[in-house]
Every structure is written in structure tokens, then in C-alpha cells.
Amino acid sequence: MQVEKLLKPTWMIPVVPEGVVLKNHVLAVSEGRIAAIAPASEAGQFEARETVELPGEVLLPGLVNLHSHAAMNLLRGLGPDLCLQDWLQKKIWPAEGRCMGPEFVYEGSRLAGEEMVQSGVTCTNDHYFFPADAARGLTEAGMRCAVSAFLIGFPSAWAKTDDEYLKKAEEVIQQFRGNPRVHVTVAPHAPYTVGDESMRALAGLSERYGLPVHIHIHETAAEIRESMEKYGCRPIERLRRLGIVSSRLISVHSVHLNDEDIGTLARAGASVCHCPSSNLKLASGFAPVERIMKAGINLGIGTDGAASNDKLDMLAETRLAAMLAKATAGDPTAAPVHKMLYAATMGGAKALGWDKEIGSLEASKNADVFSVLLEEITSVPVLEPAAQLLYSAGRENITHVWIDGRLVVEKQQTIRSLSGMSRSRALSIAHKWQNTVEP
Ligand SMILES: [Zn+2]
Structure with a gap:
């Protein structure tokens, strides 16, 4: 042969x-x-x-980074000792406001792609503005990637209104249809930055094109408190009613999950992306990884962006995930080695619907x-x-x-x-x- x-x-x-x-x-x-x-x-x-x-x-097999913001490599080190809301509002969003554009996203993603391939990551699931420029940077580094049909409910250099975000989301989906190297996910930023109507529209896009939904969910306790005050229910329940929770959902972070939330994700056949370094650095909490796995939910691992980690090192991330899962479960038999290696590779591939290929x-x-x-x-x-x-x-x-x-x-x-x-x-x-x- x-x-x-x-x-x-x-x-x-x-x-x-x-x-x-x-x-x-x-x-x-x-x-x-x-x-x-x-x-x-x-x-x-x-x-x-x-x-x-x-x-x-x-x-x-190459590691699959199930959650990145590649261009944020250019924001590495910014705001090291802040909580999520202060970090976003005082540091990240203003910096992004000053830099955001195709050149920033391309060059940041090119750099991140280089860091990732050197770390054994062969595919990343990116979540950011200017997705075609992210794809260009990542594929130039030799990588495979999913980029985001992105929506955040405030004006940016990428789009001014929800309608413009939605129009561009559909254009991005069309641009990469059938591309063997670059896939697209439908990517609302988070429950607290996207309104009901746009959330429903994105759920529709995901269903129409059969694409994963890639969204930060239940990252902090404050997110859940706010949702209870504003909508009278927890974010996962709200998203379920809006059609976001399905077998195509990639629920990033999922730190604060009660039994009902876990049941909802498990029944839907959704995936969870665990980003332990980011959750530790922003003191968001400890994701209940052992309970997530025991419920039969597909688990993947993500680095998150270089501004909240601050390295795109999937081996280190998986090691940390395994150790934390043992400690939080109070059980050293939790998170066994091969299950964690599966999460870092097949778990991510499955969540992306890419498991027939990688x-x-x-x-x-x-x-x-x-x-x-x-x-x-x-x-x-x-x-x-x-x-x-x-x-x-x-x-x-x-x-x-x-x-x-x-x-x-x-x-x-x-x-x-x-x-x-x-x-x-x-x-x-x-x-x-x-x-x-x-x-
Ligand atoms: Zn993130």
C-alpha cells in the first residue's frame, strides 16, 4: 500500500x-x-x-479548543485582578472599542493560531467580531476552525444594531458553507447581552442551517440573579423557551448549574464547554464537571481568550479541569484520565458536529x-x-x-x-x- x-x-x-x-x-x-x-x-x-x-x-488526535476569542491574544494581560463585570466594562470593552476592526482581528487571530498549533490544538471554536478575518488568521496558522455568526446587543465596529448583526450573521454562514477548514456557529454573546427577539432569530438560524449555537451561559452567580429579576427565571430556562437549548447547543462555562439546569441540558442532548482557568481567574466559581459527566452531557474543554486565562494551552487546561473536578467532587476517581482526553478531543469535535472528520x-x-x-x-x-x-x-x-x-x-x-x-x-x-x- x-x-x-x-x-x-x-x-x-x-x-x-x-x-x-x-x-x-x-x-x-x-x-x-x-x-x-x-x-x-x-x-x-x-x-x-x-x-x-x-x-x-x-x-x-489534535486537541479541539471548544471556546476561544483568538484575537484577544492582543489583549493578553489586561485587567488581571478584576471580577467579570468590572473586567468587561472597565478594561475589555473599552480596549476593544479602541482597537476593533479587521486588522486587529486578523493579526490577533494569526498570533493566537500560532500559539495554539504550537500547543497541539488543531481546531478551535472561535467567538468574536469580524469572523472572516479571524478565519483568515487561524487558517494561515494552518488550523481548522469554527468562527462565529456573532451577536452582542450593543453597537460595535462590526455592526450597529441587532438587525445588522443578524444580516451579517447570515452572510458569514453563506460565506463558509461547505468549507472543509472553516465552519460557522451561531453565536449570541450571552443571555445578559442579547434580547428575546434576537435570541429567537438566532435559534431560527441554527435550526435552518443545522449549525451549533455557541454562547456563554451561567458564567457567574450575578448573571443568574439578574435573570431572575428581569425575566423571573434562570438563563437556561429562558433560553429553553426561546429555542436555544437543543442538541446543537454549546453551553460555555456552565459554572452555576442546579439539578434542574443539568436535567434541561441533558434532556436536550446539549454540550458543555468547560473553561477552568478563566473561571478561576475571574473567580466565577467551579463548574460541576463530575455531575455534568454523570448526567451524560457531552463535555468539551476551552481556553477562553488570552485576556482571561492567559494562555491557549489545552493540555494545561485539561490537566487543571481534571484536578478541579476531583477536588470539587471530593472524589479522586472523578474525571478519569481517558475521559478527560476524550473531552479535549472528541468532546469538542462532537459539540461542533465535526466528529466524523476529526x-x-x-x-x-x-x-x-x-x-x-x-x-x-x-x-x-x-x-x-x-x-x-x-x-x-x-x-x-x-x-x-x-x-x-x-x-x-x-x-x-x-x-x-x-x-x-x-x-x-x-x-x-x-x-x-x-x-x-x-x-
Ligand atoms: Zn468567552
């Missing part, structure tokens, strides 16, 4: 089937897609133009793949590759990223330690003890 590339890692975590770690397998790539996965002993069947040896590395290493899917060096001083010995990928390795251990089978990142090691401990000496110590620690 003739193929373009043959990747030969020590381990492979395909994510589907869940919980599997393959050792000594190869992944063959042809025409941008995964042609096959086979044991290394059968690699002779492939005639590859290029073979990439990846000793000591683990291969995974999210796992399976034959015929797009070859969106990244490789992480586990046999490194900071993560040896390798006893449990999946757990160590999540808990010991970081984006600094990523060596290669391919999107559609095309190499977009290749890292050269530059660390030079003067203490006399070389990588090969570290590995020889680790290998010496590995079989004694776990025979």
Missing part, C-alpha cells in the same frame, strides 16, 4: 476506542487523511514516501495529529503513558503537529543543562528502575 507518510511513535492514544493505549503501532497518512493504523510488525505493507521515527513519543485517530479521518515526547527528563519513567501525558507532560514536550497530514510545527530541542545530567543519562536511570517500579 502506497502512502505519503508513516508515523512511528512508541505509543498511540487513538481516543476512540476509549481507554486504549497502543504500543509500537504505526499511523499511515495519505491525501491528508489517516489511511491506516497497524502494529509496527506489519509496517512492511506500507510503501511510504516519508517515515517519521518518534521514539519515546506518544501520538494523539477528534480521534481512526482510519479515513483527517490526519490532525500531534506527538509528545514522554521520554524526557521531566516525565520519565513512563509507567502510564496516558496519565503522564495529562499530568506530567506539557506543551513544551510537543515535538510535531500535523493538520490534514501537513507538518505545521516541528520543535528543535534547545535546552542545555550545565549540571551534567544529560537526557540520555536521565533515560538510563529511568529505564533501570522502570521494571522494578512496575514489573
Whole structure:
């Protein structure tokens, strides 16, 4: 069988089937897609133009960032010690007012795309003004993305009135229809910035075009209090009545959920996007991740924007999500490793309706793949590759990223330690003890 590339890692975590770690397998790539996965002993069947040896590395499907505001990379560091409303009203919205335009969004997204691909993120679900310019920046970085048919209930450089936002939302949907690299979500900003009539119109757009709805929901306790005062019900209940809550809903944040809210999301088949760093930095609270997962709700992970995180590092985000879920549930068996790796890849792909193409290493899917060096001083010995990928390795251990089978990142090691401990000496110590620690 003739193929373009043959990747030969020590381990492979395909994510589907869940919980599997393959050792000594190869992944063959042809025409941008995964042609096959086979044991290394059968690699002779492939005639590859290029073979990439990846000793000591683990291969995974590209991470799917389920919630970003890519252009906000240019607002990184702004307003570090404020609550959400002060942060938005005193810092972010005024800064956006000064900068907003196609050039700001393109250049910010280009920068964010670069940061994300270097972090193993091959697809992001973006939520921002000037979506075509965001798409341009992200795809130039080599990424796949969903951009937003966006609406926020106040005038901006993008649109002055709700009607103009809606008109542009439909134009964006048309512009990217059938594009294999760029999808579109219908994206009301939040329940507290979008009125009933526009919310209904956006629900209609989502239904007509079969597109996900991407919206911040139940991020803070104040949001829920205000909704009770203004509408006499919690935001999720209001959105349900307006037609927003369906299997296409991506409910971002979902920090403050009672049993009824969880029941509503679960019955609808909606997805939740968990953004733990942003929720911690803005002290929004702790999302009930274990209860969300137990209710059978599809979970994805998002970084949010670089102004509330402040890095687009999905491996770190997933590690934090797992640890927080354990602590908040008071149960170390909550948020198991493979479930969290699933959330960071397939969970996001499913929420975007993109799971036939991306999210796992399976034959015929797009070859969106990244490789992480586990046999490194900071993560040896390798006893449990999946757990160590999540808990010991970081984006600094990523060596290669391919999107559609095309190499977009290749890292050269530059660390030079003067203490006399070389990588090969570290590995020889680790290998010496590995079989004694776990025979
Ligand atoms: Zn956000």
C-alpha cells in the first residue's frame, strides 16, 4: 500500500476506542487523511514516501479548543485582578472599542493560531467580531476552525444594531458553507447581552442551517440573579423557551448549574464547554464537571481568550479541569484520565458536529495529529503513558503537529543543562528502575 507518510511513535492514544493505549503501532497518512493504523510488525505493507521515527513519543488526535476569542491574544494581560463585570466594562470593552476592526482581528487571530498549533490544538471554536478575518488568521496558522455568526446587543465596529448583526450573521454562514477548514456557529454573546427577539432569530438560524449555537451561559452567580429579576427565571430556562437549548447547543462555562439546569441540558442532548482557568481567574466559581459527566452531557474543554486565562494551552487546561473536578467532587476517581482526553478531543469535535472528520485517530479521518515526547527528563519513567501525558507532560514536550497530514510545527530541542545530567543519562536511570517500579 502506497502512502505519503508513516508515523512511528512508541505509543498511540487513538481516543476512540476509549481507554486504549497502543504500543509500537504505526499511523499511515495519505491525501491528508489517516489511511491506516497497524502494529509496527506489519509496517512492511506500507510503501511510504516519508517515515517519521518518534521514539519515546506518544501520538494523539489534535486537541479541539471548544471556546476561544483568538484575537484577544492582543489583549493578553489586561485587567488581571478584576471580577467579570468590572473586567468587561472597565478594561475589555473599552480596549476593544479602541482597537476593533479587521486588522486587529486578523493579526490577533494569526498570533493566537500560532500559539495554539504550537500547543497541539488543531481546531478551535472561535467567538468574536469580524469572523472572516479571524478565519483568515487561524487558517494561515494552518488550523481548522469554527468562527462565529456573532451577536452582542450593543453597537460595535462590526455592526450597529441587532438587525445588522443578524444580516451579517447570515452572510458569514453563506460565506463558509461547505468549507472543509472553516465552519460557522451561531453565536449570541450571552443571555445578559442579547434580547428575546434576537435570541429567537438566532435559534431560527441554527435550526435552518443545522449549525451549533455557541454562547456563554451561567458564567457567574450575578448573571443568574439578574435573570431572575428581569425575566423571573434562570438563563437556561429562558433560553429553553426561546429555542436555544437543543442538541446543537454549546453551553460555555456552565459554572452555576442546579439539578434542574443539568436535567434541561441533558434532556436536550446539549454540550458543555468547560473553561477552568478563566473561571478561576475571574473567580466565577467551579463548574460541576463530575455531575455534568454523570448526567451524560457531552463535555468539551476551552481556553477562553488570552485576556482571561492567559494562555491557549489545552493540555494545561485539561490537566487543571481534571484536578478541579476531583477536588470539587471530593472524589479522586472523578474525571478519569481517558475521559478527560476524550473531552479535549472528541468532546469538542462532537459539540461542533465535526466528529466524523476529526477528534480521534481512526482510519479515513483527517490526519490532525500531534506527538509528545514522554521520554524526557521531566516525565520519565513512563509507567502510564496516558496519565503522564495529562499530568506530567506539557506543551513544551510537543515535538510535531500535523493538520490534514501537513507538518505545521516541528520543535528543535534547545535546552542545555550545565549540571551534567544529560537526557540520555536521565533515560538510563529511568529505564533501570522502570521494571522494578512496575514489573
Ligand atoms: Zn468567552
